[in-house]
Amino acid sequence: MMLRPFTVKSKLAETSDTVTLGFAAADEGPATRFEPGQFMMVYVFGVGEVPLSISGDPSEPEVLVHTVRDVGAVTGAICSLRIGDSVGIRGPYGTSWPVEPTPGRDVVLVAGGIGLAPLRPALYHLLANRSRYDSVSVVYGSRTSADLLYREELAGWRSRPDVDFNITVDRDSPDWVGDVGMVTPLLDRLRFIPSNTTAIVCGPEIMMRVVAKDLIERDVHPDDIYVSLERNFKCGIGFCGHCQIGPKFACKDGPVAVYSSVADLLGQEEL
């Protein structure tokens, strides 16, 4: 897939080290249609290329939205981009979250930290088609209240009567009124029918394993739990092997994977 030129159209500081950028194609090509959970390879000229999950609304493909945390040279350069700056983008790549509605099915989303970004397109899709699902529950864990993403949208999502939206932070602070602790205890409060539930989990790998284990203890079937594989993506199309996890390529067989298919791979040392 060819690298296409894109221009920064919008920029919003989410936290001290995380920004959300909107990119518009600088050529005459078609809009970049994507499925929730897919990622793009974003190239900063003269610096390098990184995979970034798409965090925007799949029904608005004219602008590619990425939420980026400054964790290295390339992501740092992306966070420093200004409106009007150019980058090269190719994609979308990878598998997607299972958001196609199955009437009457409960959906549980669990996000940890920056893991809310790849889940946001799925949430947009669920909310746009809300009547086609049964219960929709979200649990979002953050380090502190200062690290919460999408603050304005969070307020809107939490006020919706048709979504059970829960937030917890690892560390209390004077400005925080709400839950403190891991995401897993909040799962105990959610109302869903385990045998009728699709769970979508995105965050640090250890968190995803713990959440999956708790959901399985609550009788959610491992085939109905979806997680996001995070490895060092390089080519994005399953050629280079940088993101190989056992027999799988995280970029091609993932990032979204059924938990039952990767449970044995997650947590293995040196994989």
Added chain:
Amino acid sequence: MNLEPWRARSPLLSPLDDRAFEFLESVAEPMRLSAGEVLFRADTPANRFFLITTGTIALTITPPSEPTVTVQTFGENSLIGLSWLLPPHRWQWTARAVDDVTLALFDANPVLAACETDSDLYRQLLTVVARESGRRLQRLRIRFLDLYGKDQK
């Protein structure tokens, strides 16, 4: 107090057999707290335990000359109070209502008295408290990892 609505998902009630469950129902009393009210204070006698039926309870500590810090919160179906079962029978944290809360209150005295003569009941309750302590320890260990911190990405 009828505890059937919480039986299936409560870590306190779900492991109990019918006899133990019915015994706890017989000693349970409903209780309400308004937001901000203290359920119990640290270093006072732990002679009760609770099942949250609605709302959220925070375990807190107040450092000298600093605002109160919440260590962990607990919501519906949670067991509050583990210190009643084993010596020294004193609360380790202060528990406060985050919002309006309803609970099932269990007086530990008749429960402990029954345990004196009913080893099966004691075993079941000890198992509940040990399992819940273990779950909380595991979760705390994972919080120590600071998973959402920058160096973990």
